[in-house]
Each structure stands twice: as structure tokens, then as C-alpha cells.
Amino acid sequence: xxxxxxxMRKFNFLISALLFGVLAFSTSLxxxxxxxxxVRKGGGTSNPTPVLSPSTTPGDNAAALYEDxxxxxxxxxxxxxxxxxxxxxxxxxxxxxxxRELAARHAAQLAARPQPLAGTDLYYxxxxxxxxxxxxxxxxxxxxxLGEGAGTPEFLQTARRTLTLxxxxxxxxxxxxxALRDYAGHDPKKHAExxxxxxxxxxxxxxxxxxxxxxxxxxxxxxxxQFAAEDQASSSEKRAQMIAVSGAFLAEVYLKLKRExxxxxxxxxxxxxxxxxxxxxLHTQALALLAENGRGDYPFGRAVDESAAHAETxxxxxxxxxxxxxxxxxxxxxxxxxxxxxWATWCGPCRVTMPRLKTLHEQYxxxxxxxxxxxxLDGRTGGATPAEDLAILKDFKRRLRLPYAFxxxxxxxxxxxxxxxxxxxxxxxxxRGRVRYITVGAGDDTHAxxxxxxxxxxxx
Numbered sequence: 001x002x003x004x005x006x007x008m009r010k011f012n013f014l015i016s017a018l019l020f021g022v023l024a025f026s027t028s029l030x031x032x033x034x035x036x037x038x039v040r041k042g043g044g045t046s047n048p049t050p051v052l053s054p055s056t057t058p059g060d061n062a063a064a065l066y067e068d069x070x071x072x073x074x075x076x077x078x079x080x081x082x083x084x085x086x087x088x089x090x091x092x093x094x095x096x097x098x099x100r101e102l103a104a105r106h107a108a109q110l111a112a113r114p115q116p117l118a119g120t121d122l123y124y125x126x127x128x129x130x131x132x133x134x135x136x137x138x139x140x141x142x143x144x145x146l147g148e149g150a151g152t153p154e155f156l157q158t159a160r161r162t163l164t165l166x167x168x169x170x171x172x173x174x175x176x177x178x179a180l181r182d183y184a185g186h187d188p189k190k191h192a193e194x195x196x197x198x199x200x201x202x203x204x205x206x207x208x209x210x211x212x213x214x215x216x217x218x219x220x221x222x223x224x225x226q227f228a229a230e231d232q233a234s235s236s237e238k239r240a241q242m243i244a245v246s247g248a249f250l251a252e253v254y255l256k257l258k259r260e261x262x263x264x265x266x267x268x269x270x271x272x273x274x275x276x277x278x279x280x281x282l283h284t285q286a287l288a289l290l291a292e293n294g295r296g297d298y299p300f301g302r303a304v305d306e307s308a309a310h311a312e313t314x315x316x317x318x319x320x321x322x323x324x325x326x327x328x329x330x331x332x333x334x335x336x337x338x339x340x341x342x343w344a345t346w347c348g349p350c351r352v353t354m355p356r357l358k359t360l361h362e363q364y365x366x367x368x369x370x371x372x373x374x375x376x377l378d379g380r381t382g383g384a385t386p387a388e389d390l391a392i393l394k395d396f397k398r399r400l401r402l403p404y405a406f407x408x409x410x411x412x413x414x415x416x417x418x419x420x421x422x423x424x425x426x427x428x429x430x431x432r433g434r435v436r437y438i439t440v441g442a443g444d445d446t447h448a449x450x451x452x453x454x455x456x457x458x459x460x
Contacts, residue, residue, distance in 0.1 A: 062110055062124035069103035069131055103132035117141065119150055123159055130162050135169035138162065143175070146182070157186060164197045168204040173213070176201050195224035195242055202249070211257050218250040222266070226273065240279035240419050243270060251289065264290070276312045278427065278435040279419025304436055304456050311434035314340075314427070315417045317374060318409050323394055325372075325405030330433060337364075337457045338429040339371045339450075342420045344378070345396055349442035350424045354402055356447050360454065361404040367458050368431070371404035376412055386410070426450060430457050 059065075076095045080087070107128035110121065117125060126142035129135075142163040146156065160183035167176035180197055183189060202217035225242035247270040254263040267289035274283030316330055317340070330338065341357060343350035354373075361371045377389045390408060397406055414420075418427065428437040428450070437453040439446045 060109065060113065062121040065106040065110055066124040066127050066131075069099060069106050069128060072099040072102050100132050103128050104134065107132055107134065107137075119145070119148065120155070122148075123151065123155060126159065126162060126166070130166050135166040136172075138166040139170060139172060139175060142166065153186065153188060157183060157188060160186070161193065161197060165200055168200045171204060171208055173201075173205065173208075173210075176204070191224055191227045192238075192242075195221055195246070198224055199246065199249075202253075206253060206256075211253060215250070215253045215257060218246065218253050222246040222250045222269075235416070236277050236279065237416050237419060240274070240277055240282040243273055243279075244282050244285050248285070248289070272307065272310045274419075274438065275307050275435050276310050277419060278312070278314065278438065280425045280427070280438050280440055281419045281421045283419075283438040284440045304453055307436045308430070308434070308460075311430070311436055313433050314338075314429045314435045317407060317414050317417075319374075319407040320377075320410045321390055321408040323397055323406035323408065324403075325407070330429065333370055333429075334433050335431050336368045336370045337431060337454060338427075339369060339454070340418075340427040340429060341371065341373050342375070342415060342418070342423050342425045342427075343373055344375050344423055345393065347423050351400075352442040353424045353426075353447070354400060357404060358402055360451065364454060364458065369454060369458065372407050373402070373404060374407045374409070374414060376409035376414065378412070428453055428457060430460065 073095050076098070079085075080091070085091070107125060110117070110125050110128065113121075122141040122145040126138045126145065129138035129141070142159050145151070146159050146163065149156075151159070160179050163179040164176050164183060167173070167179060180201060183197065184194060198217050198221040202214050202221055205211075205214035205217060222243070225239065225246045247266055251263040251266045254260070254266065267286050270282060270286035271290065274280070274286055314330055319327070322328075330340075339357070339360065341353070343353070357371055357373070360369065365371075375393070377386050393406060393408060418425075422440055424440070424442055426439045427435050430436045436457060437450070439450050
């Protein structure tokens with residue numbers, strides 16, 4: 001089972017990303033909330049609570065104890081930068097460990113008060129214990145705080161998030177499920193945060209060998225990733241990463257359950273999403289999963305046909321200067337098939353593809369193909385100024401006798417918009433302006449596939 005081997009090679013990384021990456025993300029949300037001024041003792045929101053300096057003694061104020069621990073790593077990293085201390089992973093790990101130890105001490109100090117804790121003191125105790133990695137201990141104070149029902153909606157949602165994470169880490173699944181449902185039923189919430197919480201719960205079930213429950217949450221996680229773009233803060237690049245990680249994890253769970261057809265369907269769904277976002281990175285990851293399962297010819301027929309029903313209009317490109325082409329927008333090219341090639345002068349494989357692109361331009365332009373070579377000024381062309389870089393690009397095009405248009409951007413915004421992580425990457429956009437196929441690389445097979453899909457799109 002080739003797909004199983006492919007996914008299994010990624011499995012340990014995926015579990016680590018889901019558990020540790022999600023916990024770090026959620027902790028950052030909690031820290032940001034604490035430093036926003038919304039977590040003053042008593043629930044006031046009038047003024048921001050200052051971040052304490054390393055020399056400040058927080059006393060026994062619950063909010064101050066939490067902020068002291070939550071801000072520890074940032075303060076230390078700022079000190080390292082100021083003192084020009086060389087970065088190393090060991091230094092970063094030691095700093096994070098010191099932060100956890102400080103959080104544990106502050107939590108113990110808060111828990112040792114002679115009077116019973118109540119209100120936001122319980123909230124901060126739970127946050128401190130969560131920050132310290134004391135998942136089991138954090139559950140009780142957070143549950144008590146939520147039971148009291150006192151606090152702003154932001155307080156309560158942060159407590160629900162943290163309770164979900166802590167209960168899942170402690171494999172207290174009933175409590176994790178209840179907290180997750182509670183979070184989902186209240187505002188404010190975000191799709192990206194639901195993705196994070198479901199990821200942790202799914203990974204915890206998987207780690208415990210509860211595969212059916214893991215599959216249910218993994219599927220919801222995969223679906224949450226698809227809707228994450230509804231959050232303004234979620235870029236298409238981040239959304240594609242979420243889909244890729246959650247999709248690969250879902251496929252792994254299905255394979256563990258011996259449900260290979262479901263795993264393949266998940267890879268096919270990733271492929272369609274890579275086209276609709278669009279994201280070259282997600283698209284190629286999905287193709288790799290399918291190819292490993294002996295379905296390497298999938299995109300040349302069925303995928304191109306099915307993509308018409310799912311494809312979205314290609315994002316517009318930002319172009320500062322055109323070479324050998326009057327200024328146009330992609331929307332101006334409706335009715336033609338567009339081959340949008342991302343490249344750079346310093347990229348050797350890009351130069352390999354250029355004679356092939358020239359051939360495609362000459363062979364198909366009269367049938368409706370427009371080839372656009374898209375690059376940006378990144379300082380690597382050797383010019384000291386943008387004007388000199390542009391002159392070098394013009395000379396480059398002339399020397400290689402490339403007849404198709406060059407579109408020059410000032411930055412890498414187009415790369416991010418199209419999910420381009422490697423070059424050369426080419427997108428085929430159909431006559432209706434929809435991304436229908438993506439290739440990455442300069443191999444003979446890649447060129448053959450590109451030619452085959454061009455023929456199909458021109459025939460539509």
C-alpha cells in the first residue's frame with residue numbers, strides 16, 4: 001500500500017505539528033489576550049495591563065503572576081537580541097523550559113493562598129498551569145471558573161480553549177469534548193481556532209489508539225481548515241498549510257483504520273482545494289499522495305474534467321511593468337487559455353523550461369494560448385536599482401529570444417497569493433478564468449503533462 005508508506009513517513013512530524021504547534025499557537029492567543037488589557041484582575045478592560053520587566057516582582061496578584069510568566073520568553077529573546085547572543089535551538093529550548101518552570105512556581109504560589117480562589121484568580125491559575133505544561137492540574141480551576149459564569153465573553157472563551165487543550169493533553173476526553181462543544185457554542189470564536197482545538201483533540205485520540213474518534217475529529221479539522229479563510233487574519237497561504245497538514249493526518253487515520261478508499265478521496269479533495277485556492281504547494285502535495293498510490297495519471301484526465309465544477313476565478317496578479325505586452329489584467333484574457341509561469345533569472349530549472357514555453361507559445365498561440373512569464377524584482381539580478389534590474393530582465397529576454405510576455409512585479413505578493421513555494425511553477429487558467437492545473441518543476445514528465453492539459457483546455 002504505497003499511500004500508506006508515503007503518509008507513514010510523515011506521521012511523526014504531523015503528530016508533533018498538531019500537538020506542539022497547536023499548543024504553541026493557543027498559548028500565543030492566550031498570552032496576547034492577557035497583554036491586551038482584557039485580563040485585569042476583576043475583569044476590567046479600561047486600560048492595558050503593562051508587561052512586567054524581568055526585575056519587577058509580581059507579588060501575589062494573579063494577573064501579574066501570569067503576565068510575568070507569559071512574557072518571560074519574549075523578554076529573554078529581546079535581551080539576547082540586545083546583547084547579540086547568537087541564536088541556537090538549544091538556547092531557545094532552554095528559555096522555553098525556564099518559562100515553564102517560572103509558570104509552575106507562580107502557579108504553586110497562587111494555589112498556596114490560604115483563602116479559596118475564586119473568579120479570575122481561578123482563570124489565571126489554570127492559564128499558568130497550562131503554560132507550565134501541567135495539563136491535569138489546569139483542568140479543575142478552569143472548570144470551576146467556567147462554572148461560576150463570571151467574566152467577559154473573551155475570558156470565558158479563552159478558558160474554554162485552554163480547558164479543551166489541557167483536558168485533551170491529559171486524555172480526559174469527555175471533558176475535552178464538552179469544553180470544545182462549549183467553545184463552539186459561544187462567541188467570539190474563529191474557524192482557525194476551531195481548527196486548532198479539533199486538531200489537538202484528534203491527535204490526542206490517535207495517540208491513545210482511539211482511531212474512530214480520531215477520524216471523526218480529523219475530518220472536522222479538515223473541514224475547519226477549508227473555512228478558515230472566513231477569518232480576516234487567515235491568509236490563503238496559512239489556509240493551504242492547514243488543509244495540507246489536516247488532510248495528510250486524516251488520510252493517515254483512514255489508513256490505520258484500513259479505509260484506503262477514504263484516504264484516496266481525501267487526497268483527491270486536497271487536489272481540488274489546491275486548484276480552487278489556488279495553492280501550488282497544496283496541489284503538489286496532493287499529487288504526491290495520489291502518485292504514491294499508483295494514481296499518477298489521475299490529474300491528466302478526471303482531475304482536469306472535475307476541476308471545472310470546483311475551480312475558482314484565478315486571483316489577479318499585481319504587475320508593475322510588462323515586457324513585450326501592453327498592460328493587461330487576467331480578466332482581460334477571458335476567452336483564452338493562460339499559462340502563468342512563475343520564474344526567476346537565478347533559477348536554473350526555470351531556464352530549462354523557457355525553450356519549452358517558447359515552443360508552447362508558438363504552437364498554440366493561434367489556437368488561444370497566452371503564455372505569461374511572471375517574476376519580481378528581488379535584487380538577485382545584479383542590478384543596484386529597480387530600473388537597472390528591469391533593464392537586465394529585458395536583456396535576458398532578448399538574448400534568449402523569448403517571444404512570450406514577461407510580467408514584472410515589485411515583490412513576492414503574487415507568489416503568496418498563488419501559494420508558490422518553489423519555482424518554476426506554472427498555472428493553467430481556462431477560457432473562463434479558472435485555475436485548472438498546476439505544475440512544479442522542469443522535468444520531461446511535467447512538460448508532457450502541461451502539454452496534454454493545454455490540449456484539453458483549448459478543446460473545451
